[in-house]
Amino acid sequence: MELDGKIPSGPLAEKWDRHRFELKLVNPANKRKYDIIVVGTGLAGASASATLAELGYNVKAFCIQDSPRRAHSIAAQGGINAAKNYANDGDSIWRLFYDTVKGGDFRAREANVYRLAQVSTAIIDHCVAQGIPFARDYGGLLANRSFGGAQVSRTFYARGQTGQQLLLGAYSALMRQVGAGKAEMFPRREMLDLVLVGGKARGIVVRNLITGEIERHSGHAVALCTGGYGNVYFLSTNAMASNVTACYRAYKRGAFFSNPCFTQIHPTCIPVHGTYQSKLTLMSESLRNDGRVWVPKNPGDKRRPQDIPESERDYYLEAKYPSFGNLVPRDVASRNAKEQCDMGKGVGETGLAVYLDFADAIKRDGRNVIEQKYGNLFQMYEKITGENPYETPMMIYPAVHYTMGGLWVDYNLMSTIPGLFVLGEANFSDHGANRLGASALMQGLADGYFVLPYTIGGYLAAESFPEASIDHPAFRETTREVQARVEQLLSINGKRTVDDFHRELGHIMWEYCGMARNNDGLDKAKGLIRSLCSEFWENVKVPGVEADLNQSLERAGRVADFLEFGELMIIDALARQESCGCHFNEDYQTEENEAKRDDENFCHVASWEYGGDDKEPALHKEPLDFQNVELTQRSYK
Ligand SMILES: Cc1cc2nc3c(=O)[nH]c(=O)nc-3n(C[C@H](O)[C@H](O)[C@H](O)COP(=O)(O)OP(=O)(O)OC[C@H]3O[C@@H](n4cnc5c(N)ncnc54)[C@H](O)[C@@H]3O)c2cc1C
DSSP states (O other): OOOOOOOOOSOGGGHHHHHHHHSOOOOHHHHTTOEEEEEOOSHHHHHHHHHHHHHTOEEEEEOSSSSGGGSGGGGOOSOEEOOOOTTOSSOOHHHHHHHHHHHTTTOSOHHHHHHHHHHHHHHHHHHHHHTOOOOBOTTSSBOOBOOTTOSSOOEEOSTTOHHHHHHHHHHHHHHHHHHTTSEEEEOSEEEEEEEEETTEEEEEEEEETTTOOEEEEEOSEEEEOOOOOGGGGSSSSSOTTOOSHHHHHHHHTTOOEEOTTOEEEEEEEOOOOOTTOOOOOBOOGGGGGTOEEEEESSTTOOSOGGGSOGGGEEOHHHHHOTTTGGGSOHHHHHHHHHHHHHTTOOOTTTSOOEEEEOHHHHHHHOHHHHHHHHHHHHHHHHHHHSOOTTTSOEEEEEEEEEEOOEEOOOTTSBOSSTTEEEOGGGBOOSOTTSOOTTOHHHHHHIIIIIIHHHHHHHHHHHOOOOOOOTTSHHHHHHHHHHHHHHHHHHHOOOSBOHHHHHHHHHHHHHHHHSSSBOHHHHHHHHHHHHHHHHHHHHHBOOOSOSSSOOHHHHHHHHHHHHHHHHHHHHHHHHHOOSOBTTBOBTTSBOTTSOBOOOHHHHOEEEEEEOOOTTSOOEEEEEEOOOSSSOOOOOOOO
16 A cells, blocks of 8 residues: 655745645534544644634543543643744754654654744644743743753743643633533543444444443544653653553554654663562653753763762763763764763762762852752652752662654544544654654644644545444444453453563563664563463453443553564564664664664655564555755764
């Protein structure tokens, strides 16, 4: 199958305007005839639901949590990018576009990224109008700070709680529509399958997580906004409920999955400190504006940081990358931290940590200033580690954080299944092989507030929709399959807990498909995951019953999907015989140990089509055509 990204013709800067003009419209009176299902109410889903309802469509919004306010988006700390150039430091739409394409190691679509940069400015205006309390400078203008991979300050922030504030804005807009009767909320529902009628996405099957009831919901289109799958690694900075289930089940129904092996490992997280830990905590990238990363020059130096003189410290990022210093992109910073620890220069009890030191910033700007900027992050660090980062450097280490892979979408955000749209972290996104900090919130809100509301109209206006109520045989059959799977999980009655399987899967993924990969390791991981998956279906123990609140059952379904999906990640990593961004295959590196791309053979989006149980998936390649930027070896020196 030829993957058509449906990139509009014409000059880059005019594509989106032209496309919006050319898209068919649904007239206001007709919009109320369409029902749209939105799965997920994080930033992407809440913004899409609110905007679609405001336009006049009937929206049904679903989420796992008891309220949209608890979506994983609430955890976002550092900020959201926009090319406003308020700092007057040389930013522009073009620069944000270029930084993002380069940051992603030239593995994203030019046209999508340019649109993202264009729309970024409108997002900020929209959010300010909603009342988001962005930080301001002394003159009252919105303040900006810097994030990795950029030499300008373009990140808007609300202390270290930007995601929370943005989500409250999108949530309020959504609840206004619930009040107006245009949107209906279905909390505590988990989508377990997609229903296709006549080859089009026409509904979903969900489990009511309180009663256990399996419900069917129909609509004219479905938008998946279900977030990222970083929890396949068991330990990650993601919320505990983040999962791959909705996307994976859609993949099994025919939606292609793109670049699944592109996982972002964030350089600044609180290191793992125990075997029974189930969650890792991020220390926002914004901290690298003022914090300096260092390790002792001599391997094995166990002195306290205060006792190590300047001359015996290695500020390795500043030394190696003088132009970007501590603000190199995440993939680069993470790999360098690993390299230092591999050389025996890591600090702390495990030797798997580096310092992030604020002593110079406090001396220069005063403790008050640092507290104003990062107070809540410092407090969080102290609560978790028991150490005061105003007095002693933080200890940090890379951890799984974000997934650039996701369901394939065209320029209209539509997957390979007609009528199935995918937004936010769930799609394969605009970030290529590495996402720059503060770009996920930008993309999620761009998709929800400003892209889908136009493109879905183009789809609805151009299609005809035969009746497809929840009594249609396709709904009955899909419901039967979902029910059978739930019953199977409960009937195994084996000896190992769901978490036990999940933890083992996470170890395999981290070891062989983590910060660095190689072909032997990936081959080995494929075999290990296959046998773990077989064992799961014979030996997992899921206590409790179906018709009740049953968190073990919920987790079992998600882990079952993670197990199959983990294998797809490995297959993808093996197929991409190059290094790019976060995908670092040790066999492909420059003399300076940077990722070495192979543009001749791998300048494409790798998209996988489900082949059936026990069959290998089929690879489809969407070539990436760069007409406006030159493909170069990424350099942050
Ligand atoms: C600690 C942390 C800090 C971050 N900080 C930043 C930052 O400062 N700036 C930035 O740009 N990015 C940041 N990110 C990344 C960013 O927060 C996420 O990429 C983004 O919020 C994802 O939004 P989303 O709407 O796509 O998905 P999510 O917010 O993950 O929402 C997913 C939604 O889908 C629902 N869902 C999932 N599966 C199902 C299912 N099967 N059935 C029904 N509902 C389902 C969930 O209930 C939820 O409502 C951070 C990430 C982390 C982990």
